[in-house]
Amino acid sequence: MTNINRQFLLASRPVGMVNETDLEYTETPIPEPGAGEVLIRTTYLSLDPSMRGQMENRADYVAPLQIGDVMRAGGTGEIVASNNDKFPVGTLVQGTLGMQDYLVSDGKSAPFRAFTDVTPEEALGVLGGTGMTAYFGLLDLGEPKAGDVVVISGAAGATGSVAGQIAKIKGCTVFGMAGSDEKCKWLIDELGFDGAINYKTQNVADELDRLCPKGINIYFDNVGGEILDICLARIAMNARIVICGGISRYNAEGPIPGPKNYFNLVFRRARMEGFIVLDYAARFPEAVAEMRGWMNSGQLKQSTTVVNGFEQLPKALIQLFEGFNTGKLMVKTS
Ligand SMILES: NC(=O)c1ccc[n+]([C@@H]2O[C@H](COP(=O)([O-])OP(=O)(O)OC[C@H]3O[C@@H](n4cnc5c(N)ncnc54)[C@H](OP(=O)(O)O)[C@@H]3O)[C@@H](O)[C@H]2O)c1
Numbered sequence: 001m002t003n004i005n006r007q008f009l010l011a012s013r014p015v016g017m018v019n020e021t022d023l024e025y026t027e028t029p030i031p032e033p034g035a036g037e038v039l040i041r042t043t044y045l046s047l048d049p050s051m052r053g054q055m056e057n058r059a060d061y062v063a064p065l066q067i068g069d070v071m072r073a074g075g076t077g078e079i080v081a082s083n084n085d086k087f088p089v090g091t092l093v094q095g096t097l098g099m100q101d102y103l104v105s106d107g108k109s110a111p112f113r114a115f116t117d118v119t120p121e122e123a124l125g126v127l128g129g130t131g132m133t134a135y136f137g138l139l140d141l142g143e144p145k146a147g148d149v150v151v152i153s154g155a156a157g158a159t160g161s162v163a164g165q166i167a168k169i170k171g172c173t174v175f176g177m178a179g180s181d182e183k184c185k186w187l188i189d190e191l192g193f194d195g196a197i198n199y200k201t202q203n204v205a206d207e208l209d210r211l212c213p214k215g216i217n218i219y220f221d222n223v224g225g226e227i228l229d230i231c232l233a234r235i236a237m238n239a240r241i242v243i244c245g246g247i248s249r250y251n252a253e254g255p256i257p258g259p260k261n262y263f264n265l266v267f268r269r270a271r272m273e274g275f276i277v278l279d280y281a282a283r284f285p286e287a288v289a290e291m292r293g294w295m296n297s298g299q300l301k302q303s304t305t306v307v308n309g310f311e312q313l314p315k316a317l318i319q320l321f322e323g324f325n326t327g328k329l330m331v332k333t334s
Helices: 050-054 120-124 129-142 158-169 181-189 204-211 225-232 277-296 310-322
Strands: 004-010 023-029 038-046 074-082 092-096 102-105 112-114 149-152 173-178 195-198 216-221 235-243 271-274 304-308 328-332
Touching: 004 310, 023 310, 038 120, 050 310, 074 120, 092 120, 120 328, 129 158, 129 216, 129 235, 129 277, 149 158, 158 173, 158 216, 158 277, 173 181, 173 204, 181 195, 195 204, 204 225, 216 225, 225 235, 304 310, 310 328
Parallel strands: 149 173, 149 216, 173 195, 216 235, 235 271, 304 328
Antiparallel strands: 004 023, 038 074, 038 102, 038 328, 074 092, 092 112
């Protein structure tokens, strides 16, 4: 191995759409693990919409990054040197590894956990954070029942594609929204969705009226904005609206208008609720076990878009917001 540790640092806080120049490439020597520490070499890094918010100087459920910090990113890696008996060389780990080839950690400074029974793609995708988000968001907040009409935005992405498949497993009728005809076809042909709307070329309101004449029982929202409003206007009695994310607002400049149709929650005795998947960490094992069973029986498919090359990280982050990915987007770094 060379002695170079490639890193991307936060160079500036994005205004509007994230820019490649908001991240600065640098090379440092590979760090030496101290007492009780391990040296981790990253293998895959995950691209997540929440990274955009962490680049701003705004505290929410995680602390903001400071200019000059290594850009935060979830990932998988392998322990290549160890001064810690619990984590011998060769252990595969998953955690907040950051946009870098190597890091040292005692397990607390950069939290990680060992994994054995999943692939790196599964650890970051269907059996990782986004899969857990789909599972708990849909099941705990959405409370699906057989026959429910479920609508999912961002449906061909990491979270949406898993949420839709789980809704199908639960006997629901599932419609997805995505940004291309190819993605819509994939949702129906490969994942078994009952229908799909290309929100960029079709009239979403008209299509929902056609597909869901009795209204929407569960709306799983990944995008917010106008699509949330259109769905709010079409909820059925006692509907559940799961606020998972709002990607349409993450790169927006200026104040963001609230939903106009929220009062339908009163008329339809409905519930709209947000959540953060980290709050479910203690229950991840039960979710992984159930989802593994669905994967083994062919009911749940994992899909990933893997970009090759550490140097592609900034571009891949932008591409996430441009709809480049189908399923989970990640970069294979080594
Ligand atoms: N609550 C939680 O704990 C939690 C945890 C993880 C993720 N999330 C949220 O879940 C959502 C999905 O995250 P993910 O990791 O699964 O990402 P993802 O869906 O795999 O990737 C983002 C996708 O969003 C779509 N998109 C981009 N800009 C859009 C816009 N303006 N309007 C509509 N769609 C747009 C693109 O697909 P198209 O081609 O369809 O446009 C893109 O592929 C995000 O909002 C994220 O913040 C929440």
